[in-house]
Amino acid sequence: xxxxxxxxxxxxxxxxxxxxxxxxxxxxxxxxxxxxxxxxxxxxxxxxxxxxxxxxxxxxxxxxxxxxxxxxxxxxxxxxxxxxxxxxxxxxxxxxxxxxxxxxxxxxxxxxxxxxxxxxxxxxxxxxxxxxxxxxxxxxxxxxxxxxxxxxxxxxxxxxxxxxxxxxxxxxxxxxxxxxxxxxxxxxxxxxxxxxxxxxxxxxxxxxxxxxxxxxxxxxxxxxxxxxxxxxxxxxxxx
Numbered sequence: 001x002x003x004x005x006x007x008x009x010x011x012x013x014x015x016x017x018x019x020x021x022x023x024x025x026x027x028x029x030x031x032x033x034x035x036x037x038x039x040x041x042x043x044x045x046x047x048x049x050x051x052x053x054x055x056x057x058x059x060x061x062x063x064x065x066x067x068x069x070x071x072x073x074x075x076x077x078x079x080x081x082x083x084x085x086x087x088x089x090x091x092x093x094x095x096x097x098x099x100x101x102x103x104x105x106x107x108x109x110x111x112x113x114x115x116x117x118x119x120x121x122x123x124x125x126x127x128x129x130x131x132x133x134x135x136x137x138x139x140x141x142x143x144x145x146x147x148x149x150x151x152x153x154x155x156x157x158x159x160x161x162x163x164x165x166x167x168x169x170x171x172x173x174x175x176x177x178x179x180x181x182x183x184x185x186x187x188x189x190x191x192x193x194x195x196x197x198x199x200x201x202x203x204x205x206x207x208x209x210x211x212x213x214x215x216x217x218x219x220x221x222x223x224x225x226x227x228x229x230x231x232x233x234x235x236x237x238x239x
Contacts, residue, residue, distance in 0.1 A: 045087070
């Protein structure tokens with residue numbers, strides 16, 4: 001059994017890493033996965049100290065857990081791509097580009113990617129969808145999933161800045177099929193009240209963006225961490 005501790009969308013909440021460290025110290029986990037969107041939040045565009053504090057918290061966390069896996073989120077890569085979106089801070093651009101580059105350098109090669117696979121589970125910021133796979137790989141199934149992931153992790157902005165990509169997809173509504181059928185996917189990106197596991201067209205989708213806030217700064221979700229059993233494809237909530 002692989003016990004995977006999941007860190008969902010952070011959005012400038014450095015305190016999440018202190019809480020995660022506390023919880024991890026009380027359990028036993030095989031891997032740790034961050035689902036991305038470390039930066040940007042409502043009305044924080046000029047708060048450069050908060051951007052810096054968040055990256056410093058991540059660096060400290062990596063020092064303690066140097067083999068963790070990091071999934072790029074749309075907010076993380078938007079600065080490298082210079083792609084303007086909600087929450088984008090012109091003031092923090094250099095800080096974010098440097099911060100994300102530092103994370104990649106501090107982690108082992110391959111630990112920073114758009115998609116990671118552990119056992120029968122895929123981890124990404126937003127999810128791997130069938131429509132995305134069909135557009136870039138043709139008829140589904142002609143490539144092994146690991147080779148497909150390898151190639152996607154080398155895609156550039158032109159391929160990734162689409163509504164059904166691993167950094168932008170929102171399959172929770174049921175209008176997007178996941179790929180491949182039969183694999184569990186663990187994603188953030190779409191705010192939920194509590195971590196939500198559902199069946200979609202023969203695949204399991206676990207949505208865990210439960211730390212995000214409203215425009216007024218009020219928490220949308222219960223702000224509880226979870227861990228995933230990647231062999232049994234179930235999740236467990238941590239207080």
